[in-house]
Amino acid sequence: MSLSHIVIIGAGQAGASAILELRAHGYEGKLTLVGDEPHLPYERPPLSKEVILTPDSARVEILSAEKLAALKVTLITGNGAERLDPEARLVELENGDTLGYDKLLLATGGAPRRLPMLDSLAQQVYTLRNLEDARKLITVFTAEKSIVLVGGGVIGLELASSASARGCRVTVLEQEPMVMKRCAPAALGEYLVGRHRAQGIDVRLSTGIHSAELQGEEVHLLLEDGQTLVADAVVYGIGIVPNVRLAITAGLEVDGAILVDEHCRSSHPDIYAAGDVAARRNGADRPRRIESWENANHQAAIFARHVLGQEPPPARAPWFWTDQLGINIQFVGDMAAAQWHLRGDMASGTDSAFTLIGVSNGTLVAGITVNQPREMRNLRKMVDKRVCFQPEQHLDVTRDLRKLA
Numbered sequence: 001m002s003l004s005h006i007v008i009i010g011a012g013q014a015g016a017s018a019i020l021e022l023r024a025h026g027y028e029g030k031l032t033l034v035g036d037e038p039h040l041p042y043e044r045p046p047l048s049k050e051v052i053l054t055p056d057s058a059r060v061e062i063l064s065a066e067k068l069a070a071l072k073v074t075l076i077t078g079n080g081a082e083r084l085d086p087e088a089r090l091v092e093l094e095n096g097d098t099l100g101y102d103k104l105l106l107a108t109g110g111a112p113r114r115l116p117m118l119d120s121l122a123q124q125v126y127t128l129r130n131l132e133d134a135r136k137l138i139t140v141f142t143a144e145k146s147i148v149l150v151g152g153g154v155i156g157l158e159l160a161s162s163a164s165a166r167g168c169r170v171t172v173l174e175q176e177p178m179v180m181k182r183c184a185p186a187a188l189g190e191y192l193v194g195r196h197r198a199q200g201i202d203v204r205l206s207t208g209i210h211s212a213e214l215q216g217e218e219v220h221l222l223l224e225d226g227q228t229l230v231a232d233a234v235v236y237g238i239g240i241v242p243n244v245r246l247a248i249t250a251g252l253e254v255d256g257a258i259l260v261d262e263h264c265r266s267s268h269p270d271i272y273a274a275g276d277v278a279a280r281r282n283g284a285d286r287p288r289r290i291e292s293w294e295n296a297n298h299q300a301a302i303f304a305r306h307v308l309g310q311e312p313p314p315a316r317a318p319w320f321w322t323d324q325l326g327i328n329i330q331f332v333g334d335m336a337a338a339q340w341h342l343r344g345d346m347a348s349g350t351d352s353a354f355t356l357i358g359v360s361n362g363t364l365v366a367g368i369t370v371n372q373p374r375e376m377r378n379l380r381k382m383v384d385k386r387v388c389f390q391p392e393q394h395l396d397v398t399r400d401l402r403k404l405a
């Protein structure tokens with residue numbers, strides 16, 4: 001089938017990346033990017049970091065209006081897709097307009113998982129997913145305010161760090177016994193709890209909320225351990241729910257996320273999905289959804305090359321990063337590795353720089369660098385090559401990882 005019109009729903013990371021990939025790989029047909037937000041495509045990682053810490057200089061734009069024009073892309077903003085008809089190959093937008101397509105990419109991302117107990121307060125309660133959310137937080141995180149962050153995941157800890165840097169008194173409530181449990185080993189979690197506490201952030205583990213009420217301008221939280229916390233504002237980050245409504249109503253295979261094959265193709269051959277909304281089957285493994293900037297870009301590239309009949313980009317172990325309290329942490333590979341080994345010194349204070357190496361069945365399957373971004377390149381190579389773990393070499397800091405990679 002000749003391709004004359006590709007439509008991308010969702011003008012976020014995967015959507016913008018797909019545009020760049022399609023044009024870079026020779027697609028010359030019509031290209032339409034449909035966004036429900038009023039903005040040009042922008043990046044989300046700075047929202048919890050630079051946008052709050054340095055609002056005047058933070059840059060988030062992925063594609064400028066000039067770049068979109070040069071790429072001959074029709075960008076529709078503030079007018080999301082409302083309905084899909086896969087058989088007629090039609091998308092209906094919120095304003096009733098329809099678009100025909102030959103191939104369609106769903107890159108609709110996700111929305112914050114809701115906590116009805118807090119939402120019911122209707123005031124002084126915030127979540128973070130988009131630029132407007134971040135701009136609100138800039139006005140909320142002012143000096144001396146007392147802020148409670150519910151959820152000790154990546155976003156919760158990044159926000160704790162940003163709020164603390166803006167002079168707030170910060171408490172983090174995590175119901176699990178460790179922070180970042182979903183995406184990092186306990187050793188890193190313990191290190192981060194120590195660093196956050198050293199910064200004056202009150203991190204409370206294994207702590208749930210029993211009830212919440214608004215008293216005047218304050219939120220009163222009754223905790224499950226019987227204690228009460230009073231806050232000027234509560235921000236919660238307890239994960240996301242993929243935006244699958246369009247896919248469900250179009251009859252695509254969905255199981256929490258849109259299920260796609262290794263080419264990012266959904267159960268309908270003309271419709272693909274990429275990024276936070278997609279769970280991709282790769283080989284014999286169960287479909288897996290990955291929430292990261294790099295995954296959104298990688299899956300966009302897989303989609304673009306497949307519709308153009310080209311070779312996929314090389315497979316690589318998943319990679320992501322977080323920045324908190326001035327510490328840069330990068331992760332590669334399988335965070336469920338059976339054992340973790342320390343290379344370097346974890347306890348040397350604020351400037352500590354070290355690496356954690358994840359091993360399963362004698363093979364190096366994962367790595368985490370803390371304040372050692374340069375080591376990540378070597379670790380990635382080692383994880384991609386699945387090198388055999390050799391503790392006497394890999395854990396000896398006098399040995400250059402570059403030479404072992």
Ligand SMILES: Cc1cc2nc3c(=O)[nH]c(=O)nc-3n(C[C@H](O)[C@H](O)[C@H](O)COP(=O)(O)OP(=O)(O)OC[C@H]3O[C@@H](n4cnc5c(N)ncnc54)[C@H](O)[C@@H]3O)c2cc1C
Pocket residue numbers: 009010011012013014015034035036037043044045046047048079080081082107108109110128129130155243246274275276277290291292293294296319320321322323
């Ligand atoms: C605050 C924050 C910090 C982060 N920090 C990091 C980090 O440090 N490192 C890292 O690796 N990852 C980070 N991430 C994750 C990363 O940003 C996401 O994984 C990535 O943005 C996913 O890209 P996406 O295109 O799938 O979704 P998104 O970028 O969310 O884009 C989806 C877009 O689709 C739109 N949309 C939804 N429904 C419709 C519809 N029906 N019609 C039209 N448009 C629609 C949405 O409004 C949105 O604009 C962070 C995320 C957040 C929120």
